[in-house]
Amino acid sequence: MTVELAIVAFAYFVGSIPFAYIFVRYVTGRDVRREGSGNVGATNALRSAGWRVGVTVTILDIAKGSLAVWAMMVFNPESAWLAAAMLAVVVGHCFPPWLLFRGGKGVATGFGAFLVIAPLSAVAALGVWVVMLAVFRWVSLASMTATASFPVLIQLVDHPDWVTLASVAAAAILIILRHHSNIRNLVTGNEQRLGPGFWR
Numbered sequence: 001m002t003v004e005l006a007i008v009a010f011a012y013f014v015g016s017i018p019f020a021y022i023f024v025r026y027v028t029g030r031d032v033r034r035e036g037s038g039n040v041g042a043t044n045a046l047r048s049a050g051w052r053v054g055v056t057v058t059i060l061d062i063a064k065g066s067l068a069v070w071a072m073m074v075f076n077p078e079s080a081w082l083a084a085a086m087l088a089v090v091v092g093h094c095f096p097p098w099l100l101f102r103g104g105k106g107v108a109t110g111f112g113a114f115l116v117i118a119p120l121s122a123v124a125a126l127g128v129w130v131v132m133l134a135v136f137r138w139v140s141l142a143s144m145t146a147t148a149s150f151p152v153l154i155q156l157v158d159h160p161d162w163v164t165l166a167s168v169a170a171a172a173i174l175i176i177l178r179h180h181s182n183i184r185n186l187v188t189g190n191e192q193r194l195g196p197g198f199w200r
Helices: 002-015 019-028 042-049 051-075 079-094 107-117 119-136 139-157 162-177 180-188
Strands: none
Touching: 002 051, 002 079, 019 042, 019 051, 042 051, 051 079, 051 107, 079 107, 079 162, 107 119, 107 139, 107 162, 119 139, 139 162, 139 180
């Protein structure tokens, strides 16, 4: 149990590494929290510093989610411990101590964690994201819809135990709640669509 708890702590630490903040600061000298939406995530990094930074941050955020769950899987693949690692890495991304607990929304990091737990369901959720983005051109709506679809998809495809299903649902709820400002903008018609103005 000592090793498992250490991995959970490691998962939180890895999740808390704010790649969007680091790369935007390095490339532009600016604070991503004062740019665009103010979110410490890949989409705002893309807006603030260009597509290369956005893609790099996306890959690294996905990687840290996958790394945390994979590390636990190597030492103890029991569903409760995998769930703990998954939740820890997502919470770390959303609430990093280095940025006074003001982090990102957890979409890419959550996807990375989901990808290790249930690869087919995660890829299916990515498909939902692509379709929603292509149709509506709102990144936030695509992200929330894909996140909400994952608990349903994992139940249909993988038939997990209740611990896995509950933890995945909890992570999905947290990620969606972190989109509260986007939900407000969608309701009021102020959410930015993907397009030429998206990068301004």
